[in-house]
Amino acid sequence: MQHELLFKPSFAMAKFHLEPGESIIVEAGSMVGMSPNMTIKTSIGGTRQGFFGKFFNFLIALVRKFLGGESMFFNTYVPTGGPGAVWVAPGMVGDMVAVPLSAGMCLIIQPGSFVASTPGIVLKTRWGGLKSILGREGAFLLEASGDGMLWVNSYGGVKEIQVDGAFICDTGHMVCFDSSLNYRLRMAGKGMLTAFKSGEGLVFEFSGRGRLWLQSRNLSTLVSWITPALPR
Amino acid sequence: MEIKLEYRPAYSMATVNLNPGESFRAESGAMVGMSAELEMETSSRTQKGGVLKGLARKLLTGESFFLNTFHARTVPGHVMLAPANVGDLVLHDLNGELLVQSTCYVGSEPSIDIQTKLGGFKNFFGGRGFFMLKAVGKGPLLLSAFGAILEVDVTEPFIIDTGHLVAFEPTLDFKIRRVGSWFSTFFSGEGLVCHFTGRGKLWIQSRNPGEFGGIVGPMLPPR
Numbered sequence: 306m307q308h309e310l311l312f313k314p315s316f317a318m319a320k321f322h323l324e325p326g327e328s329i330i331v332e333a334g335s336m337v338g339m340s341p342n343m344t345i346k347t348s349i350g351g352t353r354q355g356f357f358g359k360f361f362n363f364l365i366a367l368v369r370k371f372l373g374g375e376s377m378f379f380n381t382y383v384p385t386g387g388p389g390a391v392w393v394a395p396g397m398v399g400d401m402v403a404v405p406l407s408a409g410m411c412l413i414i415q416p417g418s419f420v421a422s423t424p425g426i427v428l429k430t431r432w433g434g435l436k437s438i439l440g441r442e443g444a445f446l447l448e449a450s451g452d453g454m455l456w457v458n459s460y461g462g463v464k465e466i467q468v469d470g471a472f473i474c475d476t477g478h479m480v481c482f483d484s485s486l487n488y489r490l491r492m493a494g495k496g497m498l499t500a501f502k503s504g505e506g507l508v509f510e511f512s513g514r515g516r517l518w519l520q521s522r523n524l525s526t527l528v529s530w531i532t533p534a535l536p537r
Numbered sequence: 538m539e540i541k542l543e544y545r546p547a548y549s550m551a552t553v554n555l556n557p558g559e560s561f562r563a564e565s566g567a568m569v570g571m572s573a574e575l576e577m578e579t580s581s582r583t584q585k586g587g588v589l590k591g592l593a594r595k596l597l598t599g600e601s602f603f604l605n606t607f608h609a610r611t612v613p614g615h616v617m618l619a620p621a622n623v624g625d626l627v628l629h630d631l632n633g634e635l636l637v638q639s640t641c642y643v644g645s646e647p648s649i650d651i652q653t654k655l656g657g658f659k660n661f662f663g664g665r666g667f668f669m670l671k672a673v674g675k676g677p678l679l680l681s682a683f684g685a686i687l688e689v690d691v692t693e694p695f696i697i698d699t700g701h702l703v704a705f706e707p708t709l710d711f712k713i714r715r716v717g718s719w720f721s722t723f724f725s726g727e728g729l730v731c732h733f734t735g736r737g738k739l740w741i742q743s744r745n746p747g748e749f750g751g752i753v754g755p756m757l758p759p760r
Binding site: 334340396 | 546547623625685701720721727730732749
């Protein structure tokens, strides 16, 4: 499979060129265009088998949709009778990045940032805990593991940071990170007053070794900027 | 007339330089700045037709009722135009016809006729309203996109999501089709797609306004 990222960084779009037998898993609703020989299979995701397993997969899909800010469904694109191409773009303005994963590695992704993955990647919905809710990243995060490639999108540009030791980022700017990193939520400065005065509020403090991706814009800032301009 | 595009692709802006006797027509609200020597005329109509046609344009396509025409009478001047959305502009040298997604029109040479074309059920099911604009004539035509613009030379059938359509040449034919099985049509988030056949050029925007609204909208406070 060949892939290409076009129109970086403002309006990134990915083009996947698939040979017969290859496939790509894409977030529902992200397809821009495709060759006519592409077939699309829609699934709710999850790996559990059997009746109860499938029911559990369905519940997880509901959680992902209503609490995780992701789609309930994933689409798998497979070319038939020759090679084919599919173009994919996220809903948000901004960049995309290809993240390679190898067996035993795990990536944790903020809700809404998953775009596509190769079939070797397993996606799970993970309880983010109180720190994720208070950090306004939603109660559930997406966890990707396995061997392959994953594409995530950001609001604004995306920057990879090699964390070795400790690193602090604003909660609204976090895109994804290796699960080898530990993170905790804390106030930006010392004490409530600094957190309030600095305009930074809550931050994530990462520690350990691993990769962290940040986005150059913050969605809640956009919302608070648009809100006063809305008609009454 | 000379048109220059700057700040592409995110915050694109067009500067139209007019020589004496030339004019340029633009979507109302698109003007950023202009030389004081230019004269601006606001009309409620396209080239042919009248108030009714202007009203039809407003109600049916979501485009504005008014169009502004900038005239350079005796001295040259320039007008700067920018679309409402972040995204790219495309300058198309029209010679004949072009079908344009109604919200993508920014401006054109005044002799170009902008017609509201009944798209029929085809467009309705594509989720883009009933109407598209049909630009007919010869001269520069300025279109905007939400995101970057991908120009596709269609030689074999090509499928696109309806929300990403900007414009296409009339030599292309399109049908609205299901994306796959009925299950996929309802749950894939893709629904119905445009299946283009024939030969010609097709312009696609890299972002979908509806999808963007779906992300930001739920975060806004209720009115």
